[in-house]
Amino acid sequence: MSNAAETNLLLETLRETAHAALEDATALHPRLYRSQDIHQLELRNIFSRDWLCPGRAADIPEPGDYLTHSIVDQPIFVQRGNDDEIRAFANVCRHRMMKLLEGTGSCKRIVCPYHAWTYGLDGNLIGAPHMDRSKAFNKSKISLTPIRVDVWHGWIYVSLDPDAKPVSELLSDFPDFLDFYRMEDYVPVVTQDHVWQTNWKLLAENFIEGYHLPIAHRATVGAGYAADDIEFPENSFENFTLELFRKPPDAVVGNAHPDNTRLTGDWRNTSMLGVIFPCHLIVLAPDHLWYLSLRPKGVGEIHVRFGAALAPEVHATQSDPEAEREKMIALFDSVNAEDRFVVEGIFAGSGAPLTKPGPLSWLEHMLHDFAIYLDSRIGNGER
Ligand code: FES
Ligand SMILES: [Fe+2]
Incomplete structure (x- = not known):
C-alpha cells in the first residue's frame, strides 16, 4: 500500500473512532502512533x-527571568520584561543564527555567546561590536x-500561528471552579x-484516563482512586477535556x-485531571498541582516537561521545606517512572504486527474526546 493510501485509511479509522458513541469506541489504530506521514501532519496541523x-x-x-522551549523546529524563549509583561521570542540570534539562551535563568540583557550582539528585554538590538563599517x-x-x-x-x-485565537477565548467554556x-x-x-521513547499521543492518552491509576500507580498516587466517584462534564468541549475525582x-x-x-x-477533596489540547496535561488538586507538557522529538520519541507546585498555604506552613521538596520530587519521580x-x-x-485496537471503558471517556480533537485537526489532511 502506498504511503498516501495508508494515511487515508488511518484517517478514516480515526474518523470512525471519533464519531462512534463512547459505548462503541475503541482505542486508535496502532499505526496512528507509528506513521511518519501522520506525524508530519500533526507537526503541521x-x-x-x-x-x-x-x-x-x-x-x-x-x-529578566526566562525559560526556554521549542515549537516544532523553532527554539524559543519566554522572558519577563522590566514592565512585568511576559514576552516570547525566537531563540536565534539575528546575526548568524546562534542559539541565544539555554535552560532557565535570569538576565538583564541577552548577549549572544558567539559575537556578543546584545538585545534588551523588549527584543531590540542594543549593541553589536565592530559593525560600524557595515x-x-x-x-x-x-x-x-x-x-x-x-x-x-x-x-x-x-x-506559531499568527491567527490563533486568544487562549481565554478558546477556553471560555472551561468550568469556573478554577476561580476557587x-x-x-x-x-x-x-x-x-525528560526524553521518553514513545509517541506523544500515547502519553497524552495515558495521562487523561484514571483507569490505570489503581493498577499502574498502586504504589504511589493510585491509592484511593475510587472509580465510582468520578465525574465527567455532561458536555464535550472543543479545546480541552477533564474529569473530577475525589480523594x-x-x-x-x-x-x-x-x-x-x-x-x-x-x-476540599476534589481534583481535576484534564488536558488543554493538544498536550498540556494537568492534575489540579486542592493542595498541589502537577503537569506535563509534551513535544514530539520524532514519531517515537518525545520531550516531556514535568512540573509540580504547592498550594500557597501548604507551602507556607511546611516545617522543613527542603525535606518536603525532596519528598515531593521523589514521589513524582516514582509516578513518572510508572507512566514511562x-x-x-x-x-x-x-x-x-498482530496488534488490534480494543474497546474503551467508560473510564476512558477522555480518550474519546481526544480522538474527536485529533480528527478535528488532522482528519481532513491539510488545514
Ligand atoms: S551569531 Fe549572534 S552575535 Fe554572531
Ligand atoms: Fe499515570
Whole structure:
C-alpha cells in the first residue's frame, strides 16, 4: 500500500473512532502512533498551530527571568520584561543564527555567546561590536523575532500561528471552579525535562484516563482512586477535556490544607485531571498541582516537561521545606517512572504486527474526546 493510501485509511479509522458513541469506541489504530506521514501532519496541523505550554508565569516571577522551549523546529524563549509583561521570542540570534539562551535563568540583557550582539528585554538590538563599517547594518532595524504568547490562569502558552485565537477565548467554556482553586498562586516546586521513547499521543492518552491509576500507580498516587466517584462534564468541549475525582481524607495528597479558605464542601477533596489540547496535561488538586507538557522529538520519541507546585498555604506552613521538596520530587519521580514504563510499553505494542485496537471503558471517556480533537485537526489532511 502506498504511503498516501495508508494515511487515508488511518484517517478514516480515526474518523470512525471519533464519531462512534463512547459505548462503541475503541482505542486508535496502532499505526496512528507509528506513521511518519501522520506525524508530519500533526507537526503541521497541531504543533505549528495550536497553543503549547512551556511553563507557568510563576516560574519567571522577576524581570529578566526566562525559560526556554521549542515549537516544532523553532527554539524559543519566554522572558519577563522590566514592565512585568511576559514576552516570547525566537531563540536565534539575528546575526548568524546562534542559539541565544539555554535552560532557565535570569538576565538583564541577552548577549549572544558567539559575537556578543546584545538585545534588551523588549527584543531590540542594543549593541553589536565592530559593525560600524557595515553598510547593511542598521541597529534600530534589528530585533529578535517575537512569538505569540498568552497567559491563562497562570499558565504560559505560545503559538506559531499568527491567527490563533486568544487562549481565554478558546477556553471560555472551561468550568469556573478554577476561580476557587486559584492555581495561578500555586508555588513552583520542581520543573524537569525528560526524553521518553514513545509517541506523544500515547502519553497524552495515558495521562487523561484514571483507569490505570489503581493498577499502574498502586504504589504511589493510585491509592484511593475510587472509580465510582468520578465525574465527567455532561458536555464535550472543543479545546480541552477533564474529569473530577475525589480523594479519601487519609490520602497522602489531594486534600485541602486547613488554612485553605477558597474551597468548601466536596471541593476540599476534589481534583481535576484534564488536558488543554493538544498536550498540556494537568492534575489540579486542592493542595498541589502537577503537569506535563509534551513535544514530539520524532514519531517515537518525545520531550516531556514535568512540573509540580504547592498550594500557597501548604507551602507556607511546611516545617522543613527542603525535606518536603525532596519528598515531593521523589514521589513524582516514582509516578513518572510508572507512566514511562507503560507508555514505552504500549509504544512497543503499537508496532507489533498482530496488534488490534480494543474497546474503551467508560473510564476512558477522555480518550474519546481526544480522538474527536485529533480528527478535528488532522482528519481532513491539510488545514
Ligand atoms: S551569531 Fe549572534 S552575535 Fe554572531
Ligand atoms: Fe499515570
